[in-house]
Amino acid sequence: MSQPLILAIPKGRILDEALPLLARVGIEPEADFHDGKSRALRFATNQPDVSIIRVRAFDVATFVAHGAAQIGIVGSDVVEEFDYSELYAPVDLNIGHCRLSVAEPDGLATGNDAASNAMLSHVRVATKYPHLTRKHYEAQGIQAECVKLNGAMELAPSLGLSLRIVDLVSSGATLRANGLVETSVIMQISARLIVNRAAFKMRSAELAPLVEAFRRAVGVRDAA
Ligand SMILES: Nc1ncnc2c1ncn2[C@@H]1O[C@H](COP(=O)(O)OP(=O)(O)OP(=O)(O)O)[C@@H](O)[C@H]1O
Numbered sequence: 001m002s003q004p005l006i007l008a009i010p011k012g013r014i015l016d017e018a019l020p021l022l023a024r025v026g027i028e029p030e031a032d033f034h035d036g037k038s039r040a041l042r043f044a045t046n047q048p049d050v051s052i053i054r055v056r057a058f059d060v061a062t063f064v065a066h067g068a069a070q071i072g073i074v075g076s077d078v079v080e081e082f083d084y085s086e087l088y089a090p091v092d093l094n095i096g097h098c099r100l101s102v103a104e105p106d107g108l109a110t111g112n113d114a115a116s117n118a119m120l121s122h123v124r125v126a127t128k129y130p131h132l133t134r135k136h137y138e139a140q141g142i143q144a145e146c147v148k149l150n151g152a153m154e155l156a157p158s159l160g161l162s163l164r165i166v167d168l169v170s171s172g173a174t175l176r177a178n179g180l181v182e183t184s185v186i187m188q189i190s191a192r193l194i195v196n197r198a199a200f201k202m203r204s205a206e207l208a209p210l211v212e213a214f215r216r217a218v219g220v221r222d223a224a
């Protein structure tokens with residue numbers, strides 16, 4: 001028998017929405033997965049040919065791109081930020097909805113990013129997404145100097161690290177709580193199923209039906 005397929009899933013906020021989806025696909029992690037005290041990172045499932053690894057959101061893309069995991073679940077923000085040629089993202093999972101936006105301190109923001117940017121040739125931006133940020137500003141002829149942070153971007157303007165931030169927004173509560181307003185939406189985001197392209201060719205007998213099962217599961221909702 002070949003090695004089990006490794007499915008990489010993020011430990012952050014997508015996880016709660018991903019588990020019911022996995023159940024609809026017919027994959028249930030072993031009990032240890034739900035034990036908050038467990039330090040295990042790799043888990044068996046009810047399917048002997050599928051194991052799960054639980055890693056940081058950005059690392060899901062890295063494990064799958066390098067073929068260490070064959071398939072994974074990750075936000076389209078991460079897919080686009082890395083832009084790995086080895087990744088194939090065949091299914092929009094319709095979970096983890098949010099957007100990637102530019103925000104500035106309330107009062108300083110003009111409310112129109114394009115108009116205020118017309119005067120600029122250079123901006124400094126705190127973000128976890130330097131690639132997408134540079135691309136966004138390059139399209140306006142502006143050079144973005146990115147200060148890379150891994151969280152709490154919203155602190156940067158008040159502490160003088162940068163005037164602008166580029167971060168994920170959902171309800172807008174985090175921006176409001178930190179005196180910031182959204183001035184431009186860079187992209188709408190949802191979680192994607194990602195597959196390693198080489199693995200998809202080499203193990204298509206296992207991966208193609210699994211991808212189809214995810215596609216079907218996205219169309220099926222849990223009973224209320
Ligand atoms: N506010 C949000 N609403 C909905 N989805 C979100 C939100 N914030 C993040 N996401 C989605 O969930 C993914 C993981 O985000 P999360 O905030 O859990 O990661 P993190 O805690 O920053 O990651 P790490 O594990 O590296 O610390 C993001 O890549 C995005 O696709």
Ligand SMILES: O=P(O)(O)OC[C@H]1O[C@H](OP(=O)(O)OP(=O)(O)O)[C@H](O)[C@@H]1O
Pocket residue numbers: 012013150151152153167168169170171172173174175
């Ligand atoms: O618009 P809202 O609904 O307030 O959501 C936005 C927040 O959610 C994400 O952070 P998260 O809470 O996942 O924590 P993090 O800073 O560890 O990424 C994101 O980085 C924002 O800070």
